[in-house]
Amino acid sequence: MTDVQKIIKETVEVYGTERTALMPVLQAIVRSKNYLEDEDMISVAKELDLSTAEVFGTASFYTFLDTELRGQFVIRVCKTISCHMAGKDEVILAIEKALKIRTGETTVDKKFTLLTANCLGWCHKGPVMLVNDDVYPELTPQKAVEIIHDYKSRN
Numbered sequence: 001m002t003d004v005q006k007i008i009k010e011t012v013e014v015y016g017t018e019r020t021a022l023m024p025v026l027q028a029i030v031r032s033k034n035y036l037e038d039e040d041m042i043s044v045a046k047e048l049d050l051s052t053a054e055v056f057g058t059a060s061f062y063t064f065l066d067t068e069l070r071g072q073f074v075i076r077v078c079k080t081i082s083c084h085m086a087g088k089d090e091v092i093l094a095i096e097k098a099l100k101i102r103t104g105e106t107t108v109d110k111k112f113t114l115l116t117a118n119c120l121g122w123c124h125k126g127p128v129m130l131v132n133d134d135v136y137p138e139l140t141p142q143k144a145v146e147i148i149h150d151y152k153s154r155n
Helices: 003-015 020-035 036-049 052-061 082-084 090-101 141-152
Strands: 072-077 112-117 129-131 134-136
Touching: 003 020, 003 036, 003 112, 020 036, 020 052, 036 052, 082 090, 090 112, 090 141, 129 141, 134 141
Parallel strands: 072 112
Antiparallel strands: 072 129, 129 134
């Protein structure tokens, strides 16, 4: 049994095999691997007795269900108008410079991926970024780079 099959089985034990288990199963795989491979989604479809089109459609609809290999740390900067007005462009430029990548790219060492997100729900404290599950509000370019350097020192 592969690691993904084990994750699927464990999640199904908690959520069952109904259609409502689809999101928790996909989220569990992403938590473990940082992305969904085609084979993962086919395995989920078989386990939940869903069409592969339904599983692929769900995975491609939600931006947090990545279907491309991502870095160990996925940085998502909010791109809504409130974060834009608060300076998100300067924050993104500082992160791009610190990581030597552009938005949408992953560092050569596969440690970081930089993305934008439609809304992170922190409009009152923008600009904001999410690094995996950690939220960082009220960013300045300098503060964002300091956070990135902290993550660089982690294994």
